[in-house]
Amino acid sequence: MSTPLIEFRGTGKTFGAAGKVVTALDGVDLSIDAGEIYAVIGHSGAGKSTLVRLINALERATSGSVLVDGVDITHLPERRLRQVRLGIGMVFQQFNLMRSRTVFGNVAYPLKIAGWAKADREKRVAELLNFVGISDKAWQYPDQLSGGQKQRVGIARALATNPKILLADESTSALDPETTGEVLRLLKRVNSEFGVTIVVITHEMEVVREIADRVAVLKDGRVIEHGPVRTVFAAPKEPTTQRFVETVLRARPDDDDLARIRERHPGRLVIAKVSDDRRIGSVLSEATSRYDVRFEVVHGGVKELGSTSFGSLTLELIGADSAVDELIADLRTTTDVEELA
Numbered sequence: 001m002s003t004p005l006i007e008f009r010g011t012g013k014t015f016g017a018a019g020k021v022v023t024a025l026d027g028v029d030l031s032i033d034a035g036e037i038y039a040v041i042g043h044s045g046a047g048k049s050t051l052v053r054l055i056n057a058l059e060r061a062t063s064g065s066v067l068v069d070g071v072d073i074t075h076l077p078e079r080r081l082r083q084v085r086l087g088i089g090m091v092f093q094q095f096n097l098m099r100s101r102t103v104f105g106n107v108a109y110p111l112k113i114a115g116w117a118k119a120d121r122e123k124r125v126a127e128l129l130n131f132v133g134i135s136d137k138a139w140q141y142p143d144q145l146s147g148g149q150k151q152r153v154g155i156a157r158a159l160a161t162n163p164k165i166l167l168a169d170e171s172t173s174a175l176d177p178e179t180t181g182e183v184l185r186l187l188k189r190v191n192s193e194f195g196v197t198i199v200v201i202t203h204e205m206e207v208v209r210e211i212a213d214r215v216a217v218l219k220d221g222r223v224i225e226h227g228p229v230r231t232v233f234a235a236p237k238e239p240t241t242q243r244f245v246e247t248v249l250r251a252r253p254d255d256d257d258l259a260r261i262r263e264r265h266p267g268r269l270v271i272a273k274v275s276d277d278r279r280i281g282s283v284l285s286e287a288t289s290r291y292d293v294r295f296e297v298v299h300g301g302v303k304e305l306g307s308t309s310f311g312s313l314t315l316e317l318i319g320a321d322s323a324v325d326e327l328i329a330d331l332r333t334t335t336d337v338e339e340l341a
């Protein structure tokens with residue numbers, strides 16, 4: 001059985017500002033297991049940052065509770081929070097490095113605060129810089145680094161004191177897609193090699209797909225859907241989740257795509273859902289030969305997720321109308337098929 005390392009129990013958080021009450025989180029129940037990578041996705045203002053800030057008690061819940069490693073931190077006195085926070089590292093979108101210190105100085109800083117001896121600090125920083133692949137930059141200043149390198153420093157610093165938990169708040173939002181990929185792969189290594197539990201906050205479903213084991217979708221301070229990433233991608237229930245999944249797959253041709261497709265493909269167009277367990281390829285080729293219908297793939301939207309693929313294909317079906325009808329009916333016994341008007 002997996003052990004919850006972080007638990008939200010009916011957690012709420014309101015802010016009072018200028019006489020108005022803002023509800024940032026409302027009755028959140030979530031349980032994050034030791035050793036997993038858990039993503040929290042939502043649009044701006046959904047409450048993501050507030051959720052992570054509750055984990056290291058930078059904010060306090062106004063209702064319900066938050067447990068970290070079995071300790072209810074909701075009302076824990078400040079002096080006891082120090083211990084909890086030592087077990088939690090954090091990486092930020094804007095890196096938050098100290099410009100006046102070198103890479104070495106930035107990574108060594110939390111060790112200094114924690115009272116490590118100089119020789120131990122030096123050894124640990126060297127290890128960390130080696131792990132994140134920037135040993136050669138130790139004596140450079142943040143301004144001399146690229147965005148990806150800065151985030152590597154951020155990750156090394158967050159890991160310095162060997163935390164059990166790493167919170168990554170939009171940690172790749174300021175990076176280009178290629179650098180984002182590198183940073184996400186690094187976070188995956190942090191998880192697999194050190195067993196660090198990672199909570200990733202993002203508004204990009206692609207980040208969720210690349211890195212997370214499970215995901216929660218946050219909307220207006222509430223968790224509207226959660227589960228294994230594979231399940232959520234294969235069968236998103238809520239419209240908000242469906243739209244997030246669509247952004248990764250670009251599964252449906254948009255209006256412009258469709259106009260272009262129509263010009264060249266006069267046959268009937270259908271969108272068929274694809275996932276490995278449905279073996280759509282063999283079903284299609286078998287059915288098309290049985291009904292004497294030809295097909296052509298006119299728009300793709302299939303992605304890998306772990307070892308499985310999922311998404312949808314837009315197909316042109318060419319043949320007698322009645323045969324195409326029968327083929328569609330047959331396909332519908334295997335997967336979801338939508339005919340485009």
Ligand SMILES: Nc1ncnc2c1ncn2[C@@H]1O[C@H](COP(=O)(O)OP(=O)(O)OP(=O)(O)O)[C@@H](O)[C@H]1O
Nearest residue numbers: 015017022024042043044045046047048049050051
């Ligand atoms: N200190 C605060 N005082 C007042 N309102 C706040 C405060 N912090 C957050 N809020 C409000 O709480 C809600 C949730 O904010 P939060 O920053 O957690 O959302 P988010 O999902 O992280 O958004 P973003 O992606 O834009 O960072 C918003 O309506 C925000 O305006």
